[in-house]
Amino acid sequence: MNKPRIRIIMIKANARYFSTSVSSFFNKDLIVTTKPSVKPNFDGAKLGFGTIATDHMVNIDHDGNHGWKSPEIIPFAPIQMHPFSSTLHYGLCCFEGMKAFRGKDGSIRLFRPMENMKRFLGSNLRLAFPEFDPTELLKVIEEFVKIERNWIPNHDAGSLYIRPVAFSMTDVLGVHRAPTTKIMVMACPVGAYFDGKINLSVYENYWRGSPKSAAAYKIGANYAPTVLIGDELAKNGYSQAVWVYNDCFLESGATNLFFVIENAPGKYEIITHPLDGSILPGVIRDSIINLTPDLFPEIKITQKPFSISEFIELHNQNKVKEIFVSGTASVIGEVHSLEIRGKVYPMNYQPGEKLICSTIKKYLLDIQFGVIPHSYSHVVQ
Amino acid sequence: MNKPRIRIIMIKANARYFSTSVSSFFNKDLIVTTKPSVKPNFDGAKLGFGTIATDHMVNIDHDGNHGWKSPEIIPFAPIQMHPFSSTLHYGLCCFEGMKAFRGKDGSIRLFRPMENMKRFLGSNLRLAFPEFDPTELLKVIEEFVKIERNWIPNHDAGSLYIRPVAFSMTDVLGVHRAPTTKIMVMACPVGAYFDGKINLSVYENYWRGSPKSAAAYKIGANYAPTVLIGDELAKNGYSQAVWVYNDCFLESGATNLFFVIENAPGKYEIITHPLDGSILPGVIRDSIINLTPDLFPEIKITQKPFSISEFIELHNQNKVKEIFVSGTASVIGEVHSLEIRGKVYPMNYQPGEKLICSTIKKYLLDIQFGVIPHSYSHVVQ
Numbered sequence: 089m090n091k092p093r094i095r096i097i098m099i100k101a102n103a104r105y106f107s108t109s110v111s112s113f114f115n116k117d118l119i120v121t122t123k124p125s126v127k128p129n130f131d132g133a134k135l136g137f138g139t140i141a142t143d144h145m146v147n148i149d150h151d152g153n154h155g156w157k158s159p160e161i162i163p164f165a166p167i168q169m170h171p172f173s174s175t176l177h178y179g180l181c182c183f184e185g186m187k188a189f190r191g192k193d194g195s196i197r198l199f200r201p202m203e204n205m206k207r208f209l210g211s212n213l214r215l216a217f218p219e220f221d222p223t224e225l226l227k228v229i230e231e232f233v234k235i236e237r238n239w240i241p242n243h244d245a246g247s248l249y250i251r252p253v254a255f256s257m258t259d260v261l262g263v264h265r266a267p268t269t270k271i272m273v274m275a276c277p278v279g280a281y282f283d284g285k286i287n288l289s290v291y292e293n294y295w296r297g298s299p300k301s302a303a304a305y306k307i308g309a310n311y312a313p314t315v316l317i318g319d320e321l322a323k324n325g326y327s328q329a330v331w332v333y334n335d336c337f338l339e340s341g342a343t344n345l346f347f348v349i350e351n352a353p354g355k356y357e358i359i360t361h362p363l364d365g366s367i368l369p370g371v372i373r374d375s376i377i378n379l380t381p382d383l384f385p386e387i388k389i390t391q392k393p394f395s396i397s398e399f400i401e402l403h404n405q406n407k408v409k410e411i412f413v414s415g416t417a418s419v420i421g422e423v424h425s426l427e428i429r430g431k432v433y434p435m436n437y438q439p440g441e442k443l444i445c446s447t448i449k450k451y452l453l454d455i456q457f458g459v460i461p462h463s464y465s466h467v468v469q
Numbered sequence: 470m471n472k473p474r475i476r477i478i479m480i481k482a483n484a485r486y487f488s489t490s491v492s493s494f495f496n497k498d499l500i501v502t503t504k505p506s507v508k509p510n511f512d513g514a515k516l517g518f519g520t521i522a523t524d525h526m527v528n529i530d531h532d533g534n535h536g537w538k539s540p541e542i543i544p545f546a547p548i549q550m551h552p553f554s555s556t557l558h559y560g561l562c563c564f565e566g567m568k569a570f571r572g573k574d575g576s577i578r579l580f581r582p583m584e585n586m587k588r589f590l591g592s593n594l595r596l597a598f599p600e601f602d603p604t605e606l607l608k609v610i611e612e613f614v615k616i617e618r619n620w621i622p623n624h625d626a627g628s629l630y631i632r633p634v635a636f637s638m639t640d641v642l643g644v645h646r647a648p649t650t651k652i653m654v655m656a657c658p659v660g661a662y663f664d665g666k667i668n669l670s671v672y673e674n675y676w677r678g679s680p681k682s683a684a685a686y687k688i689g690a691n692y693a694p695t696v697l698i699g700d701e702l703a704k705n706g707y708s709q710a711v712w713v714y715n716d717c718f719l720e721s722g723a724t725n726l727f728f729v730i731e732n733a734p735g736k737y738e739i740i741t742h743p744l745d746g747s748i749l750p751g752v753i754r755d756s757i758i759n760l761t762p763d764l765f766p767e768i769k770i771t772q773k774p775f776s777i778s779e780f781i782e783l784h785n786q787n788k789v790k791e792i793f794v795s796g797t798a799s800v801i802g803e804v805h806s807l808e809i810r811g812k813v814y815p816m817n818y819q820p821g822e823k824l825i826c827s828t829i830k831k832y833l834l835d836i837q838f839g840v841i842p843h844s845y846s847h848v849v850q
Binding site: 137138139141145164165166167168169170171172174175176177178179180181183213214215216249251253255260261262263264265266272274276292293294295298300301302307308309310311312313314315316318319341342 | 518519520522526545546547548549550551552553555556557558559560561562564594595596597630632634636641642643644645646647653655657673674675676679681682683688689690691692693694695696697699700722723
């Protein structure tokens with residue numbers, strides 16, 4: 089166990105800079121306990137999402153009296169929780185989603201991992217969990233990825249999904265700052281392709297986000313109330329809900345949402361909701377905004393609220409050319425229809441049509457797998 | 470393990486009747502494993518909230534393939550969770566709060582326990598957790614209370630707080646209906662008195678509730694985002710936040726909120742927000758509304774949105790006579806000041822003044838402890 093040390097860090101978490109003296113765990117104190125290596129046995133083509141855990145997990149404990157303990161990599165195993173834990177009662181948890189990619193060159197890469205680290209720190213702070221140095225967490229995750237490298241599917245078969253999570257480990261009931269917390273990182277191999285057409289349904293009876301919500305943070309509280317809604321929509325054949333606020337589209341399920349509008353013949357605009365606190369600041373979302381000009385310098389990218397009535401009018405004029413969602417799991421997925429107030433608005437993509445979103449997706453995948461060298465790609469090994 | 474049986478039940482959960490065929494666990498299948506009895510050792514006068522667990526806990530498991538397992542009462546012990554559990558990642562949990570009271574007559578009583586059972590069922594369903602018969606859960610809880618009866622403080626020292634909780638026990642990542650879930654019930658002795666003056670602060674940067682929120686359900690997701698806010702307010706000397714929506718007061722912390730207005734000399738009105746989906750339908754709240762006419766038949770009780778500007782105007786006219794909060798833990802607590810946008814609005818209660826809310830509180834406590842016989846009081850033993 090190392091004593092916590094104080095360092096000054098300057099980081100940008102959820103678009104707000106803060107400077108403060110924080111205590112953090114450090115990668116140099118990492119304690120690794122591996123279990124005997126077993127050759128991973130999975131069929132990349134048949135992988136679902138989150139069904140197979142790799143052999144190990146990261147564990148980093150904090151308690152208010154002693155600060156951070158040494159980070160550990162230990163065999164994957166159940167964890168013990170006190171029945172009074174405020175995770176179980178009040179949902180005090182947050183998470184991240186990222187991926188490790190095995191390139192054709194054999195290298196292992198992460199995609200903009202510091203963005204996930206900074207967002208994770210922001211989510212932790214939103215729950216009054218302790219501060220840490222996000223660069224140290226990234227170093228620990230890199231060590232973890234190296235240990236689990238045999239679990240990373242080949243280039244054409246998928247990637248290794250990496251799940252940092254933090255939660256309360258209290259033993260006292262009551263809605264208070266958690267005196268003991270835990271960060272864990274786990275991983276599971278996931279397949280390459282998201283199959284099935286995406287058909288969305290606008291859900292107006294529940295606000296997942298608003299400018300006065302916690303939707304900009306990746307905390308469990310944003311997800312729990314959506315399970316029932318997703319389940320009900322799935323029974324009716326929809327892939328996900330589209331969340332709205334003030335009659336404007338926010339996100340879809342747990343993904344960001346984009347519309348491609350043809351304002352005049354050949355003049356395209358990509359519209360997505362701004363970062364006003366009502367949506368998650370997605371890493372893929374940000375990458376789409378930053379990278380699309382490389383591919384389509386003439387396309388205008390606009391972050392603004394986009395309303396249901398504007399959509400209906402533009403759809404009636406045949407000006408809505410594409411709808412797509414973005415997230416770490418699926419990267420980009422084109423949407424085939426949008427149901428609003430009982431009416432289905434189809435997207436009439438033509439067979440073989442080269443969609444703008446497909447071109448962006450290929451570019452992102454090429455960067456992720458190292459086909460195209462890019463500063464967004466972070467080589468681990 | 471019993472096979473799930475199908476029964477038709479008609480219950481009222483969150484004010485909506487539903488009729489459906491449900492499978493439930495049954496109290497008659499209860500398996501009790503007690504540990505050797507140790508005389509509880511606690512000082513009622515020094516009890517905090519939720520620090521001491523009793524000897525046992527209720528455990529009821531459900532999985533999608535086999536349905537409900539037999540309910541159990543087992544020794545209080547840590548529980549094992551799969552690291553992929555959607556409780557830890559997405560905050561899939563809900564809870565209840567109730568109390569067992571030891572009367573001067575030696576009897577053990579619960580207060581309107583079916584209200585908690587129905588609300589708990591409603592919270593479970595809101596998370597897509599499985600249905601159960603709430604009358605069966607109450608029977609199990611009654612058995613639990615009997616086993617833990619030595620843990621119930623004496624009449625003048627406090628009560629036994631009872632905490633039902635339900636959460637996901639999945640082993641697959643992903644935001645989906647939980648295929649395995651758990652209901653637990655635990656208990657802790659709590660002191661009789663809430664000490665310290667309550668000073669509230671109106672918090673306008675986060676909407677805990679709105680008509681399109683999940684605030685009417687006692688799910689963890691409503692509580693996790695409030696911890697940081699409560700912590701920050703406490704540093705500034707406030708007891709709790711007052712949540713607002715559309716410039717109207719909703720609740721305070723995790724308690725319902727009431728205002729006593731003197732509309733004309735001697736003509737009083739009690740105002741509290743209506744059950745429009747933005748607040749928790751509190752059992753004490755409902756009891757205050759139902760019982761106050763017994764004590765003050767001339768006082769008008771109004772469930773309506775009450776705005777910040779109305780409050781300020783009435784406070785300036787010296788017409789706001791009392792502010793009070795209500796909840797299971799504190800029953801009723803009078804509020805000494807309300808801070809709004811940097812200005813503190815004090816409540817100038819006079820020493821020895823007999824407050825309306827104190828009279829209501831005494832009536833409620835007398836019913837809870839069996840001093841006054843009432844249908845709201847449910848004798849266990």
